[in-house]
Amino acid sequence: MIAMANAGYRAVAFDFRGYGLSDHPPEPERANFNDLADDVVGLLDSLAIDKAFLVGKDFGAFPAFSVAVTHPERVLGVITLGVPFLIPGPLGVQFDLLPKGYYVIRWAEPGRAEADFGRFDVKTVVRNIYILFCRSELQVAGDNEEIMDLVDPSTPLPPWFTEEDLDVYATLYQNSGFRTALQVPYRCMQLDCGITNPKVIAPSLLIMGEKDYVMKSPGMEDYIRKGIVKQFMPNLDIIFMSEGNHFVQEQLPEQVNELILSFLTKN
Numbered sequence: 001m002i003a004m005a006n007a008g009y010r011a012v013a014f015d016f017r018g019y020g021l022s023d024h025p026p027e028p029e030r031a032n033f034n035d036l037a038d039d040v041v042g043l044l045d046s047l048a049i050d051k052a053f054l055v056g057k058d059f060g061a062f063p064a065f066s067v068a069v070t071h072p073e074r075v076l077g078v079i080t081l082g083v084p085f086l087i088p089g090p091l092g093v094q095f096d097l098l099p100k101g102y103y104v105i106r107w108a109e110p111g112r113a114e115a116d117f118g119r120f121d122v123k124t125v126v127r128n129i130y131i132l133f134c135r136s137e138l139q140v141a142g143d144n145e146e147i148m149d150l151v152d153p154s155t156p157l158p159p160w161f162t163e164e165d166l167d168v169y170a171t172l173y174q175n176s177g178f179r180t181a182l183q184v185p186y187r188c189m190q191l192d193c194g195i196t197n198p199k200v201i202a203p204s205l206l207i208m209g210e211k212d213y214v215m216k217s218p219g220m221e222d223y224i225r226k227g228i229v230k231q232f233m234p235n236l237d238i239i240f241m242s243e244g245n246h247f248v249q250e251q252l253p254e255q256v257n258e259l260i261l262s263f264l265t266k267n
Helices: 002-008 033-046 060-069 103-108 112-117 122-133 162-178 178-185 220-225 253-266
Strands: 052-057 075-081 204-209 236-241
Touching: 002 253, 033 060, 033 178, 052 060, 060 075, 075 253, 103 112, 103 178, 112 178, 122 162, 122 204, 162 178, 204 253, 236 253
Parallel strands: 052 075, 075 204, 204 236
Antiparallel strands: none
């Protein structure tokens, strides 16, 4: 955000409902991606912003894609990190193709992640997630273990993520808890969002780390590298970062900022 603002752009970020400092939705167990897409449009309206570039990381890409499809007149361009074009619903992330014990399936099961996380304090949960998800392999638990068990407690934080960073994120999750965070994305990911013609016409950029575990999801590498994703985003540029992992924007912030600014300048 600082890099964008220093370059003369207006940079706006907000906590989705149920995250960070934002209130939970009235019924967290019914929250879904359409709520988040509505929030993006509502935010633009509240700030009197006619059109904007949308930048989304991981599941934050989903509402960016949804808004670009359903409100194309509000979107100048779409930039996503770590996740190519996917729309929530049965044709998006296909659970039946995922490995048994994969974290997405485990956390979609009501109560399972709560029991897993509840064995630790919030700071340890966030620490484990950063350690686990910066690896290049899929996070798959065995029959007699949970996702948190995949992290050796003696494993250090990655060098680009400090204890101070961890304190900030842990404090935010101590405020919000994981109630809505587990509902969106994991427990509503297969809910049909009502989009029938999923195509983003706006100029788009996908930034993927070569060492991002998402690349090893079933069918994902072909979907991206063979350009199948461009059936849905015909004006898409794809950039691979050779050392990048799933947290590429924190791991390599200067390079990512440069890529984003270059895209904004061009479009």
